[in-house]
Amino acid sequence: DAGVTQSPTHLIKTRGQHVTLRCSPISGHKSVSWYQQVLGQGPQFIFQYYEKEERGRGNFPDRFSARQFPNYSSELNVNALLLGDSALYLCASSSPLAGVYNEQFFGPGTRLTVL
């Protein structure tokens, strides 16, 4: 089975532009989470979607938005890009089991550079 896929792999944008990152979860997984990993730091939680509804939001400005589609794929949108948005954006999916133990499977990430 295919793992979590993300596109594009790399992206270069300039300040003020808009960007859309895409994620396809593992087949059968209904939950998708987005994380931002700035160089030298651990990933920071941005959003979680489950059954097409937002179920969690991290401490990020409103320039960040996301959505989940009926096939459970997801998009992360960032408006008015800032230099500080340069990071690796990771998508993770998990199966619909409840409980604290539920492994999140991560994709390879999208490396965004803002110039």
Place this chain on the structure above:
Amino acid sequence: AQKITQTQPGMFVQEKEAVTLDCTYDTSDPSYGLFWYKQPSSGEMIFLIYQGSYDQQNATEGRYSLNFQKARKSANLVISASQLGDSAMYFCAMRESTSNYGGSQGNLIFGKGTKLSVKP
């Protein structure tokens, strides 16, 4: 306050030796899970091992074991018989049950990571 603290920015270990990567956590939730992930230079996060707050025994997965000391709120990763391919960033993460919502699981909170370098 940081919820996950990894105090070792970088560690060196000789090939075939064991190494311990430190992780302390902070939570008031009685039900939580602790995870360790490996991140090679390619960027993908690879799940290594999990420990639940109610688990009586320390988790083990092949060469990885988790030294869980609940009273001290520590969850150190032990890698035995280090291999050159173990060179990577290692992240400790926690999920609290209070972050769960209905049938979905809450987000992971990550530490800043430890860069492990294995010397031949």
